[in-house]
Amino acid sequence: MTSVTFQGVVKKFGEFIAVNDLNLEVRDKEFLVLLGPSGCGKTTTMRMVAGLEEVSAGDIFIGGDRVNDVLPKYRDVAMVFQSYALYPHFSVADNIGYPLKIRKVPEEKRRQMVMEVARRVELDRLLDRLPKELSGGQRQRVALARAIIRTPKVFLMDEPLSNLDAKLRVQMRAELKHLQHELQVTTIYVTHDQIEAMTLAHRVAVMSRGVIEQLGTPKEIYNNPRTLFVAGFIGSPPMNLIDGEVSDGAFTSAGGIKIGGLGHSNVADAVLGVRPEDAHLLPGGSGKANVTAPIYSVELTGESTLVTVRAGDSLFTLRADKSFVGDFDQMVNVSFAPERVFLFDRKSQNRVDF
Structure with a gap:
């Protein structure tokens, strides 16, 4: 051996x-x-x-x-x-x-x-x-x-x-x-x-x-x-990392991103992590969106389409179907599944379990 x-x-x-x-x-x-x-x-x-x-x-x-x-x-x-x-x-x-x-x-x-x-x-x-x-x-x-x-x-x-x-x-x-x-x-x-x-x-x-x-x-x-x-280094495209805060299990960012269901966590300097394949476009007018924001760019990769959205000062990317067609500044609704997001403490750099 x-x-x-x-x-x-x-x-x-x-x-x-x-x-x-x-x-x-x-x-x-x-x-x-x-x-x-x-x-x-x-x-x-x-x-x-x-x-x-x-x-x-x-x-x-x-x-x-x-x-x-x-x-x-x-x-x-x-x-x-x-x-x-x-x-x-x-x-x-x-x-x-x-x-x-x-x-x-x-x-x-x-x-x-x-x-x-x-x-x-x-x-x-x-x-x-x-x-x-x-x-x-x-x-x-x-x-x-x-x-x-x-x-x-x-x-x-x-x-x-x-x-x-x-x-x-x-x-x-x-x-x-x-x-x-x-x-x-x-x-x-x-x-x-x-x-x-x-x-x-x-x-x-x-x-x-x-x-x-x-x-x-x-x-x-x-x-x-x-x-x-590790969260930011592994993945192509990389995991979206969005700054915000968590109060009683609800994350909010300055760009208007909101997501609940994060247990009873309280993190003043939090980072929400979500992979592009775990963020989803919703039909217009849906009330289940975690954020409504304009499209920043659209990139067809062949097997899928990468859609980058601007929410305040934050850019995040999601992986849509290859048939998706969108234009610059078009408003879209995006949802995140709570069980597929990650929460990190910016100060300690460690993941917070919820």
């Missing part, structure tokens, strides 16, 4: 704390995604596993062995970088087989292993080409193949899809997910893209300012965000 365990791990750069008291176990054969904005500590965390950054305090274990003082080359991890990091004067075959060459694997065996891995990532017809003759997606597959051929204990992937165009990212996500399932290797994947996290991960660790805000399956994090940061 190859788990990766962090026990009270801290990383400092001078006085700056990049990672603070990290306690986390990446399970054997798990695909765990470290998700967060730039500067949250996710890449630093992964680099400590690889041995490219020293641990300031705490311990890291790989497969039960403490690796704080183990050199990177002895940790048996394979890293895939955002920049591909291919040797430009090496062919595809030589790039893939280079880790085996360093280990002095016999040439014939090396050739067989390269061909086997190349077939797995659909590069077997491109083995004689140089990196400059490949597309971005093909280069990324070369980098993946070079990592796979080592059969390491742990894969470390640092935003490997961020340099690809939108269509290739979708294709490579599917390939990555299938490969990890097929290879059954413990994987730590770093990204700021929450769509990648939601589609790839067994579990997601959402990071902010060097700490994990929430750890759970993609479904858990999406359906039950514990903090204001």
Whole structure:
């Protein structure tokens, strides 16, 4: 079994704390995604596993062995970088087989292993080409193949899809997910893209300012965000977050949004959270609306229409049917189901249960 365990791990750069008291176990054969904005500590965390950054305090274990003082080359991890990091004067075959060459694997065996891995990532017809003759997606597959051929204990992937165009990212996500399932290797994947996290991960660790805000399956994090940061970071389009106050279980905002049924909560500095798919347009004249406000914009995405409404100084987005037709400044009625909204305390940043 190859788990990766962090026990009270801290990383400092001078006085700056990049990672603070990290306690986390990446399970054997798990695909765990470290998700967060730039500067949250996710890449630093992964680099400590690889041995490219020293641990300031705490311990890291790989497969039960403490690796704080183990050199990177002895940790048996394979890293895939955002920049591909291919040797430009090496062919595809030589790039893939280079880790085996360093280990002095016999040439014939090396050739067989390269061909086997190349077939797995659909590069077997491109083995004689140089990196400059490949597309971005093909280069990324070369980098993946070079990592796979080592059969390491742990894969470390640092935003490997961020340099690809939108269509290739979708294709490579599917390939990555299938490969990890097929290879059954413990994987730590770093990204700021929450769509990648939601589609790839067994579990997601959402990071902010060097700490994990929430750890759970993609479904858990999406359906039950514990903090204001997680609520606003997960989802595309993101959750609507509307400032207001709650008195005796009724939320009101300066923009005229009103919703009751929030238990007996009282929060002076409250934030109401509602996902676009949980806000609904009502027929004109309906008395059940939580707000009546003008349309700010309409965006057809194909499978649905995103309607953004302005209520006072607040903008919020709802997901309507793809057949919806609306115009700027058209007044619409919008309702929220109380059981599908979230309530947060702006001061503590934590969710308020009701």
